[in-house]
Amino acid sequence: MKEFKADLHIHTCLSPCADLEMSPRNIVSEAKRKGLQVIGICDHNSAENVPAVEKNAVREGILVIGGMEVTSKEEVHILALFGSEERLFSFQGTVHENLHGTNDEKRYGEQVIVNEEEEVIGFSDKLLIGATDITLERLVDLIHEFEGLAIAAHVDREGFGIIGQLGFIPEGLHLDALELADPSKRDRIPQGGRWPFITSSDAHQLQEVGRRSTTFLMEAANIAEIRQCLSSVDERRTRI
Amino acid sequence: MTRTLKEIAEALNLAAITREDLLARKVTGGYAGDLLSDVLAHAGKGQVWITLQTHANVVAVASAKELCGIIIVHGRTPEEGTLRKAEDEHIPLLVSPLSTYDVVCRLYQLGVKNGEGV
Numbered sequence A: 001m002k003e004f005k006a007d008l009h010i011h012t013c014l015s016p017c018a019d020l021e022m023s024p025r026n027i028v029s030e031a032k033r034k035g036l037q038v039i040g041i042c043d044h045n046s047a048e049n050v051p052a053v054e055k056n057a058v059r060e061g062i063l064v065i066g067g068m069e070v071t072s073k074e075e076v077h078i079l080a081l082f083g084s085e086e087r088l089f090s091f092q093g094t095v096h097e098n099l100h101g102t103n104d105e106k107r108y109g110e111q112v113i114v115n116e117e118e119e120v121i122g123f124s125d126k127l128l129i130g131a132t133d134i135t136l137e138r139l140v141d142l143i144h145e146f147e148g149l150a151i152a153a154h155v156d157r158e159g160f161g162i163i164g165q166l167g168f169i170p171e172g173l174h175l176d177a178l179e180l181a182d183p184s185k186r187d188r189i190p191q192g193g194r195w196p197f198i199t200s201s202d203a204h205q206l207q208e209v210g211r212r213s214t215t216f217l218m219e220a221a222n223i224a225e226i227r228q229c230l231s232s233v234d235e236r237r238t239r240i
Numbered sequence B: 001m002t003r004t005l006k007e008i009a010e011a012l013n014l015a016a017i018t019r020e021d022l023l024a025r026k027v028t029g030g031y032a033g034d035l036l037s038d039v040l041a042h043a044g045k046g047q048v049w050i051t052l053q054t055h056a057n058v059v060a061v062a063s064a065k066e067l068c069g070i071i072i073v074h075g076r077t078p079e080e081g082t083l084r085k086a087e088d089e090h091i092p093l094l095v096s097p098l099s100t101y102d103v104v105c106r107l108y109q110l111g112v113k114n115g116e117g118v
Helices: A022-032 A050-060 A086-098 A135-143 A162-166 A183-188 A223-230 B005-011 B020-024 B035-044 B057-064 B080-089 B100-109
Strands: A004-011 A038-042 A063-071 A077-082 A112-114 A122-123 A149-152 A175-180 A197-199 A212-220 A238-239 B015-018 B031-032 B046-050 B070-071 B093-095
Touching: A004 B046, A022 A038, A038 A050, A050 A063, A063 B020, A063 B080, A077 A086, A077 A135, A077 A162, A077 A197, A086 A135, A149 A223, A162 B035, A175 B057, A183 A197, A212 A223, A223 A238, B005 B020, B005 B031, B005 B046, B005 B070, B005 B093, B031 B100, B035 B057, B046 B057, B046 B100, B057 B070, B057 B080, B080 B093
Parallel strands: A004 A038, A038 A063, A149 A175, A175 A197, B031 B046, B046 B070, B070 B093
Antiparallel strands: A004 A212, A063 A077, A077 A149, A112 A122, A212 A238, B015 B093
């Protein structure tokens, strides 16, 4: 078993609210500088910059887990993390069918899609800061249908956190973990003992990458091992 | 004057998803909000709650706070689980095509007001 330091919630310049300097190369070099071995790329309701980050990260020996931060119909943020780009983009197709509206760059910010060389190859015109019309329960099921991990984002934050939006975590919701924005609050989360916790940076600016991280004790860096860590299979552990 | 849910439903042309007898409940005031944590913290017993949320948790919140009913705005359709839970917990659901603001204004015009200091 080996320890892997992971920050599973990082935005790129695709998120309208993230800095333009959140480019694939910058993110990877900042992750390396912070000693991260695993990074999760989770833009709002979209994943188009995952391949560019992945191609840069491979050269540095950093594992990228592609995903997105999906906004449910109830305006709850759920991190969806996938082991393959094929499944990630199939999932994105469903998310986009259920996400309406067009971005207004002047008001909300640019949604820049880049390639591995950091050349701008397009702009997403979807209203990525909007809410999908997928209910929370359906969303978690959908993530699992695509073999992904479903993690409730920043559960200790009122806005867009599952507890803030819905008062409490609904019975029977099959989340894989809860993400804390402030790991010192873990004992103050009602029902918190029922799910494993992770913590991550939710970085929208470069210096925020790795400001919080989760350590996974596991055999190798991949999403299947992380899934087993979250269930404490054998000696695997998750530490925040 | 104190209104019943039935009077409100008729005046605002709400679609009621509930047993008829539950509409006899008296409405002591109102609360509007979509953050359920806020509603848990601030709504008062007997109030009618105006929200756009349709998740089953709205029923649990209304039940915990002993609210008299829930008005769902924008004609949104409650989930199956919400309908079942509302039936089990005797929480009347009323649906309006209007926005929260417009529902609240009409309720106020009908005399649905919270007491002094609320």
